[in-house]
Amino acid sequence: MIGYLGVDVGSVSTNIVLINEDNQVLENLYLRTQGQPIRTVQQGLKKLAQHLPISTVIKGVGTTGSARHLSAVMVGADVVKNEITAHAVAASQQVPGVQTVLEIGGQDSKIIILRNGVVADFAMNTVCAAGTGSFLDQQASRLNTPIEEFGTLALKSTTPVRIAGRCAVFAESDMIHKQQMGFELPDIVAGLCEALVRNYLNNVGKGKEILGPVVFQGGVAANVGMRKAFEKELGLEVIIPQNYDVMGAMGAALLAKEAVAKGQPTKFKGFGIADVNFAVGSFECDGCPNMCEVVEINEEAITIARWGDRCGKWANALVREQSKIS
Amino acid sequence: MKVTFPHMGYLYVCVKGLLEYLDIEVILPPPTSKRTLTLGTKYGPEFACMPLKLNLGNMIEASELGADTLIMIGGCGPCRFGYYAQVEYAILKDLGYHYNMVVLEPPDKHISELTTRIRKITGNKSWVQVIKAIRFAYQKSRAVDEVELMSFKIRPRELVLGETDRALAKAIKEIDNAASPQQLQLALLRSKDIMNSVAIDPNRPVIKIALIGEIYTLLDPFSNLNIERHLGRLGVEVDRSIYLSEWINDHLFMGLLKGIRSTKEYCQSAAPFLNHFVGGHGLETIGSVSVYAKRGYHGAIQLFPFTCMPEIVAQSILPKVGDALAMPVMTLIVDEHSGEAGMITRLEAFVDLLTRKREFKAN
Numbered sequence: 203m204i205g206y207l208g209v210d211v212g213s214v215s216t217n218i219v220l221i222n223e224d225n226q227v228l229e230n231l232y233l234r235t236q237g238q239p240i241r242t243v244q245q246g247l248k249k250l251a252q253h254l255p256i257s258t259v260i261k262g263v264g265t266t267g268s269a270r271h272l273s274a275v276m277v278g279a280d281v282v283k284n285e286i287t288a289h290a291v292a293a294s295q296q297v298p299g300v301q302t303v304l305e306i307g308g309q310d311s312k313i314i315i316l317r318n319g320v321v322a323d324f325a326m327n328t329v330c331a332a333g334t335g336s337f338l339d340q341q342a343s344r345l346n347t348p349i350e351e352f353g354t355l356a357l358k359s360t361t362p363v364r365i366a367g368r369c370a371v372f373a374e375s376d377m378i379h380k381q382q383m384g385f386e387l388p389d390i391v392a393g394l395c396e397a398l399v400r401n402y403l404n405n406v407g408k409g410k411e412i413l414g415p416v417v418f419q420g421g422v423a424a425n426v427g428m429r430k431a432f433e434k435e436l437g438l439e440v441i442i443p444q445n446y447d448v449m450g451a452m453g454a455a456l457l458a459k460e461a462v463a464k465g466q467p468t469k470f471k472g473f474g475i476a477d478v479n480f481a482v483g484s485f486e487c488d489g490c491p492n493m494c495e496v497v498e499i500n501e502e503a504i505t506i507a508r509w510g511d512r513c514g515k516w517a518n519a520l521v522r523e524q525s526k527i528s
Numbered sequence: 529m530k531v532t533f534p535h536m537g538y539l540y541v542c543v544k545g546l547l548e549y550l551d552i553e554v555i556l557p558p559p560t561s562k563r564t565l566t567l568g569t570k571y572g573p574e575f576a577c578m579p580l581k582l583n584l585g586n587m588i589e590a591s592e593l594g595a596d597t598l599i600m601i602g603g604c605g606p607c608r609f610g611y612y613a614q615v616e617y618a619i620l621k622d623l624g625y626h627y628n629m630v631v632l633e634p635p636d637k638h639i640s641e642l643t644t645r646i647r648k649i650t651g652n653k654s655w656v657q658v659i660k661a662i663r664f665a666y667q668k669s670r671a672v673d674e675v676e677l678m679s680f681k682i683r684p685r686e687l688v689l690g691e692t693d694r695a696l697a698k699a700i701k702e703i704d705n706a707a708s709p710q711q712l713q714l715a716l717l718r719s720k721d722i723m724n725s726v727a728i729d730p731n732r733p734v735i736k737i738a739l740i741g742e743i744y745t746l747l748d749p750f751s752n753l754n755i756e757r758h759l760g761r762l763g764v765e766v767d768r769s770i771y772l773s774e775w776i777n778d779h780l781f782m783g784l785l786k787g788i789r790s791t792k793e794y795c796q797s798a799a800p801f802l803n804h805f806v807g808g809h810g811l812e813t814i815g816s817v818s819v820y821a822k823r824g825y826h827g828a829i830q831l832f833p834f835t836c837m838p839e840i841v842a843q844s845i846l847p848k849v850g851d852a853l854a855m856p857v858m859t860l861i862v863d864e865h866s867g868e869a870g871m872i873t874r875l876e877a878f879v880d881l882l883t884r885k886r887e888f889k890a891n
Contacts, residue, residue, distance in 0.1 A: 268869060268873070283880070284873045284876040284877045284880065285877070286873075286880065286881075287880045287884075318888075320885060321880075322856075322881075322885070323856060323881075324877060324878075324881060326873070326874055326877070328859065328860065408844075408847070409844070409846075409847030409848070410847070490559070490561060491561035491562065491563045491564075492561045492562050512754070512868075513693075514690050514757075518689060
């Protein structure tokens, strides 16, 4: 069996996807990052290796997500791409002709505008509209409702309550006040979804022309309440693709396939890296008053990457192969 | 008298040159660092923009080194910067830093208001000498800008990562050390040699991006997390809509020197979208997009500090401008952020978009 791996390490989840030559998803892993990207990637690869026949050949690997550079040096990636490109590639493969991609993850939210199959414009949260996924997670646990049922709860509402959606802190205190006034939970949850959608469209989607087909992906797409709120606000049908929660990883795998198609052999280090000892060290550089925290990634006592320094003194001291792939 | 002034990128080369030419002792604040920001955010008003906080930090750090006189620019108009000098002075006074403050701003009633303020620093130096010093400072700012412009072209094409940054630091030092116009001429030649010694691949395809927006965040690499360097390493040739020497010529010399770039062009080009002064560089930001589109740039990035009113006005108009000119524009808002990863993601995505768009057009 021949396959391509895509690894997406984000703030909340780590996804690993294996696709075949026909771009079909063969394996799909969704893990919680829990603040430990290195261990999570290793565990994910180990789990994946157990599922796969021994004859499996990995022809290419791509990484994406906020920890893409870290995971790239770990696994030996052929391509390191940011989330925008990865998501756009995956979305146009899943829903041909897609013109708008709404993406809300744990920390970042983005809007991608595609025209004729090419990314024509995009925006990402800068000062607000951040952490929508994490915020929903937190509210669900505060209301003692499993996150999976949070969206369905919103669907029961007939008269959503208005919630101040400017930022998460405003929204939360307004929500609590409304609860204390006695509003029903479904109405409050539905109001919250509408507030988050308003905030997203005002801060991220600002001024962008949203045309159908519209695809909604990322972890938050699981929330049917959010989907309904988007449809209501946009007046358009919102499509949630089959692999909505692993689209980043899928895009990375597709891009890896594209990259190695030019004939170069893969740099993948093999599933054995699940048992390799990756140690991360850090030190404070005292070269100037910036006092940068420099992070060092060691593979079996050999430093394979360094970053975190503003001036580049430490990062540049290593031969940076990976900078050329990105 | 030990004079100091806040940092803004390489502004120090020019102002230090001016003051030292007049034999005035200068105490330079230490390079803006995390400590500067920590001090500024601790003592500055929370809702002020980052330039105020960094200014404040610079002033405190300079005072610790013994500075007693402070030069600050003032101003008027919708941008809050005009009253920053007074706010900063009051905060410093409360904290027990006693400065003589000289605010250089347009006079209210009579030109003598400005000249008496200048006299506070220059003492009994003749006006001829003062003018000579100003000219020298201007030449320094020109030299710095020339070297920086070279770095913008060289960085995306460098063969060894980081070589351009090392050369640039050396070149700026050469210019900074020149003490007279004659020395400056030689220093400029030497610094150009230094820049030209960086090994490059002249045939590498590059994307061209214009950096537009608010002056402080454009000129100060600390506040914009070294955006020029990051873009250069992604294979992008950048240009800035504001250079120090242009700003001096436009605002201090009233456009006296002809034949060099001027922001007037930007203001005129803003016409169909914005016809009114909105403070700061809001008008220039709008106009610069069409100027750069005409020059064949692939995209533009607007930079400004969080809560900057003129740029928020510009930001809300930019989508229309970008659409009309088929030029992608991205906005980056900077504040206390010090994690570069988030910015790099946005830059990478933007560069990717432009590259793919170009490939798509070529096919």
